Amino acid sequence: MPYRYLEEYNIEITQEVRNSYERILGEIGEDTGREGLLKTPERAAKAMLFLTQGYRQDAVEILKGAMFTESYSEMVIIKDIEVYSLCEHHMLPFFGKAHVAYIPDGHIVGLSKIPRVVDVFARRLQVQERLTDDIVECINQTLKPKGVAVVIEAAHMCMMMRGVQKQNSVTTTSGFRGQFEKIETRNEFLKLISSDLS
Numbered sequence: 470m471p472y473r474y475l476e477e478y479n480i481e482i483t484q485e486v487r488n489s490y491e492r493i494l495g496e497i498g499e500d501t502g503r504e505g506l507l508k509t510p511e512r513a514a515k516a517m518l519f520l521t522q523g524y525r526q527d528a529v530e531i532l533k534g535a536m537f538t539e540s541y542s543e544m545v546i547i548k549d550i551e552v553y554s555l556c557e558h559h560m561l562p563f564f565g566k567a568h569v570a571y572i573p574d575g576h577i578v579g580l581s582k583i584p585r586v587v588d589v590f591a592r593r594l595q596v597q598e599r600l601t602d603d604i605v606e607c608i609n610q611t612l613k614p615k616g617v618a619v620v621i622e623a624a625h626m627c628m629m630m631r632g633v634q635k636q637n638s639v640t641t642t643s644g645f646r647g648q649f650e651k652i653e654t655r656n657e658f659l660k661l662i663s664s665d666l667s
Contacts, residue, residue: 478518486514520555523592528603531586532611535579542615544654546570547583548662556627557594565623565639568662571608572615572648583608597623597642605644616647618658 490510494501501510548568556563567587590603601621609617620643629636648654 478515483511483514483518486517487511490514490517519592520553521593523589526589526592528586528589528607529611531582531589532578532608535582536576536612537578538575539573539577540575541573541577544570544572544658544661545577545580546658546661547580550584550587552587552591552600552621552623554591554593554595554597554600554623556625557596559627559631560594561626561630563595563597563623563625563627563640565621567604568618568620569604569608570616570618570649570658570662571612572617572654574613574615576612576614578612597621597625597640601642601644605646609646614647616649616654617645618649618655619644620659620662 487510490513491501494506494510499506501507546568547570548566550567550569551564552567553562553564555561569583569587586607587604590600590607601619605617605619608614608619620641622639622641624639628638645655649658
């Protein structure tokens with residue numbers, strides 16, 4: 470069966486956002502009737518709804534849908550998870566990688582669910598600090614592990630394209646709960662996410 474890429478949008482909401490984009494284009498001095506811009510308001514509306522789909526998703530339910538009883542009690546790390554989000558101050562992208570770890574306490578979760586949780590919170594207007602905390606708290610409160618750790622490294626277009634215009638800066642944020650608050654456990658995690666095991 471051939472691959473089909475499907476996106477579903479609420480028609481009324483899409484039309485409202487589309488109309489807003491058309492007004493914005495006119496306000497900045499563009500000719501909304503020229504050929505290259507005829508479909509831009511609709512495309513922009515669909516792009517914005519896609520990039521903010523996290524408001525319509527439930528990260529807790531994603532985790533609960535794939536929790537399994539398991540006695541494994543060592544560190545589980547999913548590193549280099551791609552992150553794409555929009556900063557809430559300028560609505561410009563920030564992007565990078567998230568590294569997530571947890572130490573199970575009777576339950577594990579399907580590995581694909583951790584990146585999905587990252588996406589749910591990233592697909593909202595965000596600041597990187599809150600994004601980090603959202604992921605930590607969701608996993609900590611839902612899975613109730615012995616510990617959770619999250620590190621996000623990201624470049625921010627609002628710093629690169631405007632403002633200070635620094636092209637090579639990267640922002641790193643971290644959150645630690647439970648056993649990861651112990652320096653030895655935290656250091657083990659940080660060493661593992663910075664190493665290439667291949």
